[in-house]
Amino acid sequence: MRFLCLPGAYGSAKNFGVQLGPFAKHMEDRGLATFAFTQGAHEVDPPAGWENYFGSRPLYRFIDGGRQGQGDDPFEVVRRVRHIPRGLSPEATLRLFSKRPDGQQAADFDWTPFRDALDRLLRVVEDDPEIDGLIGYSEGAMMAACICAEENRRWEEEGIPRRIKFAIFFAGTPPLVREGDGFVAKLADEHGTVIGIPTFHVFGSNDPLVYSSVALYNCCDPDAAQLYDHGLGHLVPRDADNVEQLGDTLSDVITRINNEQQAAATATENAAAAAAAAAASKDDEPAVAVVAVAVANEYITSSSSSSAESTTASGSSAPSSAASSAGSTTAESDLDSRSSHGLESEVVDGIAKIHLK
Incomplete structure (x- = not known):
């Protein structure tokens, strides 16, 4: 399987190759996958005080944040989410961010830059006939989910076969789905499944944006989606234990x-x-x-x-590989109370499995 890899905001193809390096090498050594890397088209400067955090320049985003009125603060959402009451569903939490801090509805977006970004990525997939999988991290995971949702829409409405057979999301976000001249966030509690291919969702229970990863999981086919908790934060795990467990878990699916x-x-x-x-x-x-x-x-x-x-x-069942100490923290998280669908959770050998009821 050949994966197209999409970095997070303030990332680059080069830097994401380093971030994903241990995982990619492990998968290549096992003969499971090969990897191609892309990046956003908008070159950006890191925010003040974080010049060395995101890696070497140049840095890019898929979405032109300035034109979307998002400003230059990449951590504004993190600060806001820390004040959200616990117990809200992932979908309810995401809806809070459709409003400004003063409670008013956000202004309508100019969808042109987002549409251009998605269309450019779809062309990247079309131009490489060997690509049949996606890996995305953070903003890149959201764009990867949008590719999957667009292919799902074309399949259901136009009968166009899907190119992407499998997607892996690190710290993901639900997709925006094309509707008319714009895009709509179709969350699971209102729209059900919007991504119908097998998916694998990697998140950290200590990530303040973990609700977003669960909301993405909820809108994927529940019979073909898996969750893996590495127990850390908003990052791509690079330690040997997590890398090996991810390889073991993904081996059966990819094969x-x-x-x-x-x-x-x-x-x-x-x-x-x-x-x-x-x-x-x-x-x-x-x-x-x-x-x-x-x-x-x-x-x-x-x-x-x-x-x-x-x-x-x-x-629908967890792998039998030995659990890492990081992954074992899943039992202490409260993800089972966060979905508006209701979730049933179990931890087998330290691997989190959360099922829709």
């Missing part, structure tokens, strides 16, 4: 998806050969060829949906 893609390719070749043989030897029975091609097309166009169903086993 299954790779096998399905190979099976689809084999089925296509066999159907094409059968159609050609039937057409050559039985000119008086053209229906045989038509049926063979129809079966192959049906298999291909349904492969995205079937991959979600076939990963249910790995998505």
